[in-house]
Amino acid sequence: MEENPAISVVIPVFNEQENVRLLYQKIREACKALRRSYEIVFVDDGSSDRTFDLLEEIHGHDGRVKAIRFRKNYGQTAAMAAGFEYARGEVIVSMDGDLQNDPADIPLLLEKMEEGYDIVCGWRKNRQDKLWSRRVPSVAANWLIGKVTGVRIRDNGCSLKAYRASVIKKVALYGEMHRFIPAMSTLAGARTAEIPVSHHPRRFGKSKYGIGRAWRVALDIVTVKTLTGFASRPGLWFGLFAFPVFVLGSLTIFAAVAALFTNPPVSWDVLFTVGLLWMFLGVNLLSIGLVAELGLKTGDYLPKKDVRPTVTTLGKSGNAN
Numbered sequence: 001m002e003e004n005p006a007i008s009v010v011i012p013v014f015n016e017q018e019n020v021r022l023l024y025q026k027i028r029e030a031c032k033a034l035r036r037s038y039e040i041v042f043v044d045d046g047s048s049d050r051t052f053d054l055l056e057e058i059h060g061h062d063g064r065v066k067a068i069r070f071r072k073n074y075g076q077t078a079a080m081a082a083g084f085e086y087a088r089g090e091v092i093v094s095m096d097g098d099l100q101n102d103p104a105d106i107p108l109l110l111e112k113m114e115e116g117y118d119i120v121c122g123w124r125k126n127r128q129d130k131l132w133s134r135r136v137p138s139v140a141a142n143w144l145i146g147k148v149t150g151v152r153i154r155d156n157g158c159s160l161k162a163y164r165a166s167v168i169k170k171v172a173l174y175g176e177m178h179r180f181i182p183a184m185s186t187l188a189g190a191r192t193a194e195i196p197v198s199h200h201p202r203r204f205g206k207s208k209y210g211i212g213r214a215w216r217v218a219l220d221i222v223t224v225k226t227l228t229g230f231a232s233r234p235g236l237w238f239g240l241f242a243f244p245v246f247v248l249g250s251l252t253i254f255a256a257v258a259a260l261f262t263n264p265p266v267s268w269d270v271l272f273t274v275g276l277l278w279m280f281l282g283v284n285l286l287s288i289g290l291v292a293e294l295g296l297k298t299g300d301y302l303p304k305k306d307v308r309p310t311v312t313t314l315g316k317s318g319n320a321n
Contacts, residue, residue, distance in 0.1 A: 005037040005064075008089030008165070009106070012079030013097035014045040018204030020054050023099055024065065030103040034110070039315075041066045042097070043083045046073035059314045066315030076159075081173040084165075086313075093162045101160040102198040109162035109195065118167045118190040119182055121153055122160035122197035141179075151183040153194055160197050164190075238289025242282040249278030 009027055013020060024040065031038040044052045044067060055067040068082055080094055093109060095101040105122065112120045146152045156179045163181075167190045171181060182192045252275030260268040 004088040005039045006089060007031065007034065007036055007038040007091050007093060008041055008087035009038065009093045009095065010041045010043065010080065010083030010087055011095055011097045012043045012045055012076050012083065013047065013051055014073060015047045015049045015051060016097045017049045017051045017054060019097060019099050020051055021058065023097060024058050026103040030106045034107060039064045039066060039089060041083050041087050043079040044069040045075070045079040046070045056314065068313050077173050077176055077178040080178045084168050087165065090165055091162055092165050092168055094159055096159045098202050100200050100202055102200060105160060105197040112193055112195050113162050116191065117193040118164045119185055119192045120162045121155065121182060121192065121194045122158040123155045123194050124158050124199040125196040127199050145180065145183065151186060151192065153182050156180065156182065158197070234292030235289040238285050238292065242285035245278055245282040245285060249275050249282060252278055
């Protein structure tokens with residue numbers, strides 16, 4: 001039986017026919033220098049060009065190269081999640097397929113991980129992207145993610161990261177969650193570090209991302225905050241929200257009773273109705289918390305694998321558990 005490799009390199013690609021062959025060569029050179037067993041897992045996210053044809057050719061002469069092909073484009077997060085499920089290595093390295101990440105930085109990530117970290121993130125200190133459409137929004141997003149989640153990472157959007165498989169395979173990824181992996185990993189108690197890495201201008205093809213994804217990132221920040229802050233004790237958190245509502249409702253009803261003796265009956269009716277509405281809102285918040293507690297104890301929010309159907313798979317899959 002084939003032994004599992006020590007390292008898996010996972011690369012989502014979408015219409016990158018000009019890049020995949022050169023990227024494979026660079027990754028192979030970087031991994032050979034490690035003197036450890038490795039595999040390279042490409043995830044073709046529904047490319048419409050010759051990307052998968054080239055991956056088939058590469059797989060034909062190098063069995064360490066695996067490939068997954070989606071029926072259509074599902075996005076970078078879905079592609080990464082499929083690659084993580086498929087990978088067999090004890091350590092998984094992710095990176096972009098556009099040659100902007102440098103495979104020569106892989107040894108630096110692994111060296112930092114040997115200090116006892118579970119996730120090592122790349123920081124594109126000298127980022128080679130457009131200022132207003134990519135870099136400025138990224139700085140704002142990284143600051144906001146750090147403030148909301150409490151996980152201070154300078155460059156959440158950098159795909160060049162190294163993970164212990166035992167940690168990353170437990171992280172539920174969906175939506176645009178790939179940039180929130182460090183924050184999501186705190187649910188599993190992961191230790192996270194960050195190191196500067198190289199970043200190169202795009203040589204071939206065009207970027208698949210723009211300013212239009214900002215609203216999706218904002219929504220995912222709310223989701224991540226909910227999962228990281230509320231997931232362990234949702235009843236407690238909703239109870240904290242409900243308490244001031246109950247207090248406000250009680251004070252309003254008290255004011256209504258007082259108004260009954262000093263003001264016309266219509267003022268008493270209005271205040272009492274408002275107080276009851278506040279009380280009902282508090283009951284609703286407590287009920288949501290209780291339902292969330294039941295869902296946490298009996299449910300499972302992990303995404304199902306069949307939401308990312310593949311049409312072709314090259315190479316042997318690992319255990320996703």
